[in-house]
Amino acid sequence: MKPFSVNIPETVITDLKNRIQNTRWPGEPDGSGWQFGTSEKYLKELAAYWINNYDWKKQEAQLNQYPQYMTEIDGFPIHFQLIKGKGSNPKPLILTHGWPDSYYRFHRIIPLLTEGEQSFDLVIPSIPGFGFSGKTSTNSEAVAGLWKKLMTEVLGYKKFYAAGGDVGMGVTKALASKYPDVVEAVHFTDLGYPMGQEDPNTMSDEEKQFAGFVQQWWYSEGAYAMVHATKPQSLAYGLNDSPVALAAWILSFGNAGAPPELIEAAFGGRDALLTNIMIYWVTETIASSTRMYKADAIAQWGGAQPLQKTQVPAGVAVFPREAQFPREWAERFVNVVHYKKMDAGGHFAALEVPEAFAGELRSFFYSIK
Secondary structure, three states: OEEEOOOOOHHHHHHHHHHHHOOOOOOOOOOOOOOOOOOHHHHHHHHHHHHHOOOHHHHHHHHOOOOEEEEEEOOEEEEEEEEOOOOOOOEEEEEEOOOOOOHHHHOOOHHHHHOOOOOEEEEEEOOOOOHHHOOOOOOHHHHHHHHHHHHHHHOOOOOEEEEEOOHHHHHHHHHHHHOOOOEEEEEEOOOOOOOOOOOHHHOOHHHHHHHHHHHHHHHHHOHHHHHHHHOHHHHHHHHHHOHHHHHHHHHHHHOOOOOHHHHHHHOOOHHHHHHHHHHHHHHOOHHHHHHHHHHHHHHHHOOOOOOOOOOOEEEEEEOOEOOOOOHHHHHOOOEEEEEEEOOOOEOOHHHHOHHHHHHHHHHHHOOOO
16 A cells, blocks of 8 residues: 555646647537537536636645555556544445546545444545556456455455445445455445346336336437447547547536536536546546446456345435336345435435435444344
8 A cells, every 4th residue: 555645747737728728619509408418508618617717736635635545456556545434443335436437426425424433434446447546447346356355455354345336336246246255235326227138027017117217218328338338449539638528428428418507416516527527537547447348248248157146235225316226126136125215316426415325324334233
C-alpha cells in the first residue's frame, strides 16, 4: 500500500478547455430535445459551465479529503479509498461502483457510514480499467478475486461485507458465490436482467412482466451496452479525444429522456456530474472501462460456468427509478433475506438519496448476526 493523492497537471486542464472550445457541433433537429440522444442545447450550456464555472482544483481537493492508496494485486494496479469507522467495532465493507460512474459514486455516503456506533471501515476501490486503477480491464469474476485479496491479504480482514450495483453488482455477486467463507453478507440495488434464455415455465407472472419491461428498455435504451460488448475500441477514439463526446455518451445513459435537472440530480448535482466525467478524462480510461463489457461478454459466451447461487445472506433494495425486478428474480441468484422497495432514488442512489441509501446499508448489515 502506498498513499495516493489526485494531482492533475494544469496542462491537462488547459488542453481540456481548448478541446471544448474547439468542438465541432453536429447540430440537431429543431425541437428534438433528447429524442435522438443527448440534447445539443443542453450540452452547449454544460460545456460553457465546464469552461467558465467548474473548478477542478476545488473538486480535486474534495477527492483528496479521504485517505487513498495504490497497491498491486496479480499484476493489476488498484486504487482505493480506505476510511476507518469511528465506532467501537466497525464492520469492513467494500463498495463497488459501476459504469458510467466511478469510485466517486459513494462520496456522499462516506460520512454517513463511518460515524456513530454502527459504523463501517469503508473500502472503495476503482475497478481495473476505471479511473486511477489504470487501463487494464478484466471481467467481473476476476475483479471479485482481486477484491478478495485486497480485503484479506492487503488489508488483513478475516471476513467482510460487500455491496454494489450495475457493474458492481456482478462483482459483488461473484464475491458471494466464489468466496462464501470470507464474505459475511452482500447487498444489491439490481441483480441483472432476463436475456431471453430463461425457461418461461419457471418464471412467475411478476418475472414475466419484468422481462417484458427489460426487452422494451433494451431496444430503446440498451445500444450503449451492445456497443461496449462488441465494438468498444471503435467507440473509444472519439470519447478519448473529445470531452464533449465523452460527456454526451455518459449523459445519454445517465437518465435517457429525462430533463437536465433530473440527469444532474442523478449524479448529485452539476459539479458532481462533471467530476465523474473528469475522472474518466484525466485518466484516459473511458476506453478501458468499456472494454470490461467485452471481457464479461467473452466470459459469458465463451463457455464459462455460470456462478452458483450463493447462500451468503443478501439484502436487496429496489429504487423507484431503477428497473423494478421482483423478489423471485433476485432469489434465482442470491439468498435473499431482506427485500425492500425504496421511496425515492434511482440507478445512482448513493448520489441521489445518500441518507436513504446509507440507512438501508446500515440497517441490513447490522441485522446480520
